[in-house]
Amino acid sequence: MAQDDLLPLYEQVRRKLLSEMEAGRLAEGSFLPPEFELCATYGVSRITLRRAVGELCAEGLLVRQQGRGTYVAPRKVQQTISLSGFADVAQGSGHKAGHRVLSRDDHIDAPDIAARLAADRLVRFLRLLEINDRPITLETLFLDPRRFAAVLEPVAVGKSFFGALREAYGIEPAGAERSIDVGFARASEAEVLGVSTTEPVYRIEKWILDAQGEPLALSQTVTPCHLVTLTVKT
Incomplete structure (x- = not known):
């Protein structure tokens, strides 16, 4: 069993999203795909996904924009x-x-x-x-x-x-x-x-x-x- 598999599901998703950002597959300023698509990609519920996204927002790595969605924050x-x-x-x-x-x-x-x-x-x-x-x-x-x-x-x-x-x-x-x-x-x-x-x-x-x-x-x-x-x- 991989070490990440021992982590809570939301933390596993947070790390996967972070990896996508660091690799440039989720570029600065780009919006995340729709929730249903991300839930399917990572095999998690909306509650789990929202917690993972919320953690990244709290870290300043993602930004929620009312009416538009959540995008990758530019580097500070x-x-x-x-x-x-x-x-x-x-x-x-x-x-x-x-x-x-x-x-x-x-x-x-x-x-x-x-x-x-x-x-x-x-x-x-x-x-x-x-x-x-x-x-x-x-x-x-x-x-x-x-x-x-x-x-x-x-x-x-x-x-x-x-x-x-x-x-x-x-x-x-x-x-x-x-x-x-x-x-x-x-x-x-x-x-x-x-x-x-x-x-x-x-x-x-x-x-x-x-x-x-x-x-x-x-x-x-x-x-x-x-x-x-x-x-x-x-």
């Missing part, structure tokens, strides 16, 4: 939380970074943010941050258009904010205040990121600071947890 990106910007971190890890601008609003009513930035008015960019052309993070970026007029067009056409700030003003962000939370994707966020509203996401609010500790901009990001492993660099 290692993302470092540091003073560097998104593009700098991605490129430093050998990846290609992209900033897809979804919208720009030059008339934002956010008095608390404006007060913190000492701004008369604000510009807000909604951007989809990508690594190797894969959507990773939805970002809302708030800027003072008077103070940083020279970065507006570069950011609007998909350039890095940190890179534009460096090139236009010679400013290098010196610090950040962050709050990190975990919640679920809102409907509008889920649609853009291609996940379900039951998908756990990291929510990070980051005030980008200059050398005097004064805020330069505010970045609010939403990142599906199954796509990224966050590493803190001190």
